[in-house]
Amino acid sequence: MPIPSSYRQLASTLVVLLVFFVPELSHAQHDLGPAGSSLRSLYNAYQKYTSAGKSAASFGEGPALVSVHAGRVSVEIVTEVGKRSRVAARLHSLGMRGVQSNARLITGWLPVGKLPNAVAIDGVHSIYPALMVAQSGSVTSRGVEVMETEALSTALGTSGQGLVVGVLSDSYDNYDGSQPGQATASDDVSTGDLPGGGRVQILQDSSTPASDEGRAMMQIVHDVAPGADLAFHTATGGRAAFADAIRSLAASGSRVVVDDILYLNEPAYQDGIVTRAIDEVVRQDDVVYVSAAGNTGRDAFESPFRGSGTEGPLGGEMHDFDPGPDVDPIQQISISDDSQFQIAFQWSQPYASTGGPAAISDLEIYLVDKRGRLLPSVQPERRDNVGGDPFEFINVQDLSVDADGDGTDDTEFGLVIERISGPAPERIRYVPFQQRGEISVEEYATRSPSLYGHPNAESAITVGATAWFDTPEANGDLTAPLVHTFSAVGGTPVLFDALGQEIPPVVRQKPDVTGPDGTNTTFFGQPLNDGDDFPNFFGTSAAAPHVAALAAIIRSGRPDATAEVVKRAIIASAEDISSTRDDVETTIAGEDAQGFDFFSGTGLVRGDQVTVSAFPVRAFQARATERAPGGRVIVSWEEKEAAGIDTYRVEQSYVGQPFNEIASVPSSGGGAYEQAISDVRPGTHTFRLTWTTSSGDQIRGPETQVMVSVKGEAVVTKQPFPNPTRSSFRLELTASQSQNVVLAMYDVLGRYIRTVYTGRLRAGQPSLIQVNRVSQTASGQHFIRIIGETFETVVPVTVLR
Template sequence: MQRLQVVLVLASLCCLGAYTPVPCVEEGVDYAPNDADADIRVETPISSPEACQRACEKETQCFFFTYDTQRKACFLKRLQEPRVEAAGLVSGTKACVKTHTAAVQEADLPTGVKHRGALSGALARLAEAVAFEEEGAVRPEGSKPYPFWGKGHVSREDRLSLEQRLMATRGPHHVRDRHVLVEVVPSAPPSEGEEGGGQMEELKQVLLDKGLKNATVARRLLTGWLPLEALKEVDSLKTVNSVRPALYRTNRGLVSAQGRKSMRADMLTKRLNVTGKNVKVGVVSDTYDNFCCGEHLTNAQQDIENDDLPADVDILMEGGYSLAGGSDEGRAMLQLIYDIASDAKLGFHTADGGTAVFAQGIRALAEWGADVIVDDIVYFTESFFQDGEVAQAATEVYKQGVAYFSAAGNMADESYESVFRDSGEEGQLGVLHDFDPSDGVTVYQPIKVPVGESWMAILNWDQAWFSVSGGEGSASDLDMIVYDAKKTPVYYLLAGGGDPNIGRDALEVTAFFNDGTIDVDGKPGPDTDFFLAIELHQGPAPGLMKYIMMEGEAPKEHFTFSSTIFGHCNAEGAIAVGAAEYSQTSPFNVTPAVIEPHSSVGPTNILFSPNGDRILDKRMKPELVGPDGVDTTFFIPDRDEDNTGFPNFYGTSAAAPQVAAVAALLLELEPGLTVDELYAALTESAQDMDNTATAKFDVGFDTRTGHGFIDAEKAADLAKQLMSERRGDGGYDAVSMQAGAGAEVATPPPGAAADVAAGDASGEEPSEELLNEVLEEKKRVDESVNRENKQDDQKRRRLMKKAGSHI
């Protein structure tokens, strides 16, 4: 489960410079002529370069095209480099969808300029709010009024009271004790191989002198808690490229055996007497023992006394500076692991403190000797299309032989992606994107935000990030703006959405909290209908842009329902784990298991290497599904949906640690397993599940349920088989539980007939007729479950979003 760990701080400064469209095509140039991986396909005959460009727009993986005027052939391409001169060819980009013809003059544009210091827009506004606290503070001469302060003259007290309300009332904060959690990107990235030395250490010392707390360095990133009063000073440092808020959330015993039973881990332990002995499991989450206790809730010492935790958990680094008492989701995860792998050695490292703390925590657990690492955190500052610092850390430890599991997320398929379509209309900060893929034009996407609730989304586009690869950074500056019914930006409730991006990262985070003060639609009562716009402030239009919903309801119009797994959850070598409620699994008489409606979907393709080269790396996620809704002794308080007397832990945050615990059982059973063999045993033995968003049963892998629901017993049999084959001792007999000459494993191939194949004592493949019968039965059960649970699913999805506590 992923709990929102961010206060809705303020938006960046408004306004823009003039927009100059880039040419759609270049004559006499061929894109990526010598790269076999560049071409997606060739279409012929195509009548014109414009028709070729439109074909590229319709192909998700196309970003560039080359049109042969002689052959009337259209080459759709993933890559742009290298380019060569070539007569008779016309090449262009996917992004030039329409020619911008509006006569743009400076006088026609909104007044003012964007903030151009190191601070992000949100932090710049926060710094301004701090300045207004000082007696006699005035707006600098010649500067423009800030839209944040409202449509008229607003008193200093009103300005500050709104800022304090946003800082102090939106749950566990990233602004605490007059410090804000930040990520600092230096202007000059560290040299190759540098880790916390040289200029990074110098910059760290400068910021420590300005009051930075809990400073942590991870290659190109420096994170820590910066005093609010130091924001203005840091804004002008020439050694700093950018400073932004570090926003994250988690992907949310007398612990019951619900998870064990649903995964058949109880049967595995009984049959083969495995408990995780001699296996080390590390957890990365928010906190371990900082929870502020309440009635019927426990702390770590009480959990140890009740045998819901071992007494010897190694705490490498505790979190909690950003939290009002902490949530201890890490302890809840450790309870679930201990319930399944009771003899495993457990360790914990916080991810609270920025992406540098997160990445270094992963590496620290690997150095501690972890065989398995699991996390449930996602930072909003992790790139969609490029492996950032945390993703690279996850891949590093995987290559060192550590199995890595991550909560896939709880965003379902609530994501929008598209090429930027130039509408020819101007918004507050730039040229408005056209959401309508047809010949019509729609520049505002309606969103509904009830009073007292929030709407939040993260926007990325297909340009390499400076904080990841250095170089030129983003070539484009996009903004995501929320408007009211009169199409006036609601800046004074907007966090982010207007950051300067050129030379920095292709990232915007927009958050809007409806406090009920907006009433401009002419209807009685506060407004709940608002409008989202994406605007190109400067630079070329991107070939692909994507936003993922983190809070609130998805738009009802022109929404693409795309992938939502991103960042380190999408890393190479990391297993992304989805969730199914434990009561909706085979041991509880529901076959196949039913995916939770909130479980995130894949795939999100990686478009840039860590050094900034354009690539196409298809990441097929998620890989596995585990159980959620299981009991813990304290997490989440007041959420006892199955009336057992203990709180239920929902979300992929609950599923991931239980899958990691099964991995620990397999490693005790077969210590010689490689990570890839371990992954194969888990995925190839999983029970096939259905993507409930599609019309027919999805046989095999699908992008909502992966390979299916984990089955610990079958995974153990397959692990024994793999090791037996590697040793060459004649195979493994799953029935008699011993190696024997010529024995055939009883593990079925992945697919819809897994259970039938497993029960076929003859070892023969089931007939096509029997397979069809199984598929029909699974379809019937699935349809029945969907009918019965549709309303419950919708209700749970709304509750989870409202709670803001599930990844």
């Protein structure tokens, strides 16, 4: 029978679910609790494999997208506050390799047999498999013709000479044979599809066999910008390893960097550690960073969490998918029996792994069969998210279910979202990532923006995809290019700052531009009836390196152009796109498709339309002259003569928060400028210079960072608020060095009441501390004694009952 579509039809099914499934699915009763059911299944398979007398080092079978090789699995471990270092040391002792750390996250390759030992380490909150997807979809790329880059190379007199383009993907020369061709890296050098003579630098290749998609991307860069040198670093190994790889390429001299990777558990509503690494290399190292938008179109589902009043099989409340007056806790979806896909699920709460506050709710997402029963082969992860990351996932490979016993594999299934504990989040969202087969949402599809994670980074040039044959240059019947329907749509809001504090929604204009795909490589891609035998590389993975190569030509010809100037020039060069391949007008949220839109950005990049004006500002810097409190920073810069600037604006961002204008300075027509900023709080400040030209154009210029240190050992940078309070309050502390801190409450007579907080402060960075359960304290004046390892202070707070 079809999946029930209303609460009334579902009631009898739920009785059966609750009677027969609750005991099996209790959070407290599953093995490897913090690791979830996917890693539990992997461990069970490992035990079966080794118990048959096979070597642990030869175990390499894992679920789709879970990287397993030589008895090890690529994992991401979220740690508890202040315990990352000791957890990392314990993981080393268990034989974990390639350990990388960032904020509260540790990534690396853990022996599968040590999973029970890892979950038992004090300080481990949760463990996830590192879920990485690539945005793919005597050879020369047709992108050269489509983008008209030869005209730009001729005008600038360069094809990328003197520049290094860094590429981040799965692998370079560790081919697993998964693609149609069999060419190796040495073959590509010998045929001229990659540069020889030591012009390819491999910082780190994948330790496991992979598709060599990075090499295919490098072929594209070499076709478009043959004068540029190339560098490669694998992005495998988890988010912390990915962020470190970005910094490594920048440090090794890559002035343009491009990636085609996404980790499914990158934050959607917050800038994560990969995004921060991108912003860092762009702002501090002046790197042009290019990222593939993704291939998920408008496949995302997003909604407020609506309680259905129905208890699910895990003991929580099921989400009501029906936005109207009816109640429907199951969303009908269709899945072909040969499908392989993942569904990444998030909700609007902060990520613990970024180093700030954590999720305060525990949610689950799972599939049911057409009779409303859980699938034995695709179990809920059942990982407690409270105190960790607001992320869960579904991983499906070759689903075979016959719920009605008719001898035929079912294609009708249901999707359920269940709130196990904590408050209902304001937003929930999921994005399907499909490798093969078909998955379609049959009801309540919201067709929401699917672009998220580091492709949504403000500093990146994010690239959508247009088939080279869907352009006027290749198809005379077209008057404008068409964007792929699968190209990921932007518009996902950022709701939390880098510290995990809620901010007004920030919607970035993403993607920035579109690049061509479907071009030839020597081995990677799929056959296409285009007059040759070479495979064709589709997806935003192929579009992004085209744009990176264009950036290399610009930087080579205009070495004084900053990353921001190059980005603006590329965006301004684009040819407008108003339709997708299936002729659906590219509008979202009622916006006109002319000019920028969330499908194609400003359009298909055109090298013959690139203009790079001389950069009018140099030597922009900031220096701290006094420590906080009462900190003082001097911002200075120089202007070239006759630059045509009317007014400068100095903007400030504090520890990753949005920029705000703090000073307006009229141009004097050239020379040196200096602006003093007073009462600057301790911590890291980013200053940005923007200006308005005499013709009215708004130009965003360079950025610089400065650390304002603490005067003394620690400062209460925000007094308790609200004060007076009835239930809870917050205060902010900044210490000169990292240390543990304890907050204890005393009455006016100095009598100890109780300890209200224990935690850890980060050196030079403000820590927002939440104190709860104040309502249990008598009314009146109280004092909070703050005791650190190097300081002690007291602040007053008034409690009202």
